[in-house]
Amino acid sequence: MNVAIIGTGYVGLTTGVCLAFLGNHVWCLDTDQEKIRSLHAGRPTIYEPWLAELLAQASRNLCFTTSYEAAIPKAQIVFIAVGTPPEPGGAPDLRYLRSAAQSTGQHLSDDFTVVVNKSTVPIGCGNWVEALIRESFEAHRRQKPNGRFAVASNPEFLREGTALRDSLYPDRVVIGADEPRALDVLYSLYRPLIEQSFPAPTFLPRPEGLGAVPLVSTDLASAELIKYAANAFLALKISYINEIGELAEKVGADITQVAKGIGLDARIGTRFLQAGLGWGGSCFGKDMSALVATAGEYGLRMPIVEAGREVNFRQRERVVKKLLAEMKILKGKTVGLLGLAFKPNTDDLRDAPALDIARRLVERGCRVRAHDPVALERARRESDGLEIGFCDAPAEVGKDADALVLVTEWPDYRDLDWELLAKSMRTPFLVDGRNFLDRDRLTRAGFRYIRLNG
Numbered sequence: 001m002n003v004a005i006i007g008t009g010y011v012g013l014t015t016g017v018c019l020a021f022l023g024n025h026v027w028c029l030d031t032d033q034e035k036i037r038s039l040h041a042g043r044p045t046i047y048e049p050w051l052a053e054l055l056a057q058a059s060r061n062l063c064f065t066t067s068y069e070a071a072i073p074k075a076q077i078v079f080i081a082v083g084t085p086p087e088p089g090g091a092p093d094l095r096y097l098r099s100a101a102q103s104t105g106q107h108l109s110d111d112f113t114v115v116v117n118k119s120t121v122p123i124g125c126g127n128w129v130e131a132l133i134r135e136s137f138e139a140h141r142r143q144k145p146n147g148r149f150a151v152a153s154n155p156e157f158l159r160e161g162t163a164l165r166d167s168l169y170p171d172r173v174v175i176g177a178d179e180p181r182a183l184d185v186l187y188s189l190y191r192p193l194i195e196q197s198f199p200a201p202t203f204l205p206r207p208e209g210l211g212a213v214p215l216v217s218t219d220l221a222s223a224e225l226i227k228y229a230a231n232a233f234l235a236l237k238i239s240y241i242n243e244i245g246e247l248a249e250k251v252g253a254d255i256t257q258v259a260k261g262i263g264l265d266a267r268i269g270t271r272f273l274q275a276g277l278g279w280g281g282s283c284f285g286k287d288m289s290a291l292v293a294t295a296g297e298y299g300l301r302m303p304i305v306e307a308g309r310e311v312n313f314r315q316r317e318r319v320v321k322k323l324l325a326e327m328k329i330l331k332g333k334t335v336g337l338l339g340l341a342f343k344p345n346t347d348d349l350r351d352a353p354a355l356d357i358a359r360r361l362v363e364r365g366c367r368v369r370a371h372d373p374v375a376l377e378r379a380r381r382e383s384d385g386l387e388i389g390f391c392d393a394p395a396e397v398g399k400d401a402d403a404l405v406l407v408t409e410w411p412d413y414r415d416l417d418w419e420l421l422a423k424s425m426r427t428p429f430l431v432d433g434r435n436f437l438d439r440d441r442l443t444r445a446g447f448r449y450i451r452l453n454g
């Protein structure tokens with residue numbers, strides 16, 4: 001099929017590359033010329049395991065452009081995957097979505113096109129996008145679109161760091177539209193994924209035993225709500241174990257064992273039940289705010305979702321309190337952060353706990369240094385003048401530091417030369433924000449080692 005993807009960020013690029021790999025002809029469109037230039041040259045613009053390999057393999061089916069005129073008229077399906085960042089009040093900023101919808105309306109061809117919201121958009125946005133496209137089409141063509149297009153929702157559930165795996169081997173595919181023709185077109189596109197009938201890339205083998213992928217085919221509003229409800233639930237699970245973790249610390253219980261004991265109940269499950277610094281990233285916080293804002297429009301409150309957010313952000317201040325309790329005075333001290341990305345295997349720094357913690361420490365007069373295996377370059381560009389000394393190696397973070405905080409659980413950090421690090425520090429003290437390192441090993445290396453949850 002001919003597919004156009006508007007917005008070539010984490011979601012748009014991953015989707016485009018996977019659909020091209022499956023044999024579709026894909027136009028990836030972005031207003032950011034630098035991104036398009038880089039992708040043209042075969043250079044991925046984000047860090048994502050195996051993206052460069054899949055990009056190379058699918059390149060003959062991929063075109064990158066900044067031109068709506070080039071991408072839209074040929075497309076049978078247009079995905080909108082632009083950003084929907086939060087506004088200060090919590091509601092998502094829909095200006096990119098508006099602009100993408102209006103430009104799509106200008107360039108629609110006479111053949112039936114399905115326009116799909118892949119961006120996470122508030123409930124009702126499908127209808128809004130439909131109206132924007134219709135108005136824009138009418139303004140440019142001086143006629144009504146008369147069944148030339150339909151709008152669908154196809155929420156994205158990929159996780160950064162495993163985005164390609166999640167896209168090729170999803171837990172489910174959700175499509176929503178009020179027009180059956182749109183659902184049929186999307187079903188045809190996703191059929192190889194649903195039936196798992198495509199040859200898997202050698203570097204991303206199909207998980208053993210994976211059969212057909214469940215399809216949820218529903219109406220527009222339900223598809224839109226599924227995305228928000230799923231993200232809020234996952235975020236709540238993390239906040240819940242963090243709240244239990246705080247109590248575990250008080251009563252002297254081991255939160256790792258408690259989480260295991262809870263999670264082995266098949267009704268609960270062990271995933272998203274790791275206590276620690278909590279979630280960050282571009283989605284959970286923004287989607288929970290949007291859910292609360294949407295409910296507010298209907299006069300509803302969502303106290304559970306609101307509490308989940310509050311508990312999450314409390315975790316970041318708890319790290320600072322742990323440092324304060326141990327070091328007494330933070331002014332003039334040097335704290336090293338291990339990890340900047342909001343989670344391992346990505347370079348995404350949106351709402352990264354590391355930057356928030358760094359800000360809180362700098363405000364208290366600390367010097368902050370930080371290392372990350374892949375996000376350093378992005379951090380230098382995106383840390384908004386925050387005074388952080390960026391270090392190319394973990395050893396530099398530790399040199400003469402008064403404390404370290406493990407912020408991101410990069411696997412490489414498990415096997416650092418901890419003895420050497422301890423010797424290089426002024427005081428070998430480490431707060432493990434992810435309950436990730438081996439307590440005995442760190443203690444043997446000479447560290448005073450504490451976890452966020454005792």
Ligand SMILES: NC(=O)c1ccc[n+]([C@@H]2O[C@H](COP(=O)([O-])OP(=O)(O)OC[C@H]3O[C@@H](n4cnc5c(N)ncnc54)[C@H](O)[C@@H]3O)[C@@H](O)[C@H]2O)c1
Pocket residue numbers: 006007008009010011012029030031032035081082083084096097099100118119120121156157158159160282283
């Ligand atoms: N990142 C994730 O893990 C993830 C997962 C699921 C859903 N989502 C949702 O998907 C959407 C996209 O997220 P992302 O992380 O890929 O965002 P992103 O910021 O990485 O990418 C968005 C891209 O859209 C481009 N863009 C903006 N306006 C445009 C326009 N009018 N025309 C063409 N391109 C335009 C930007 O230049 C940018 O490259 C958001 O709604 C997000 O909530 C994200």
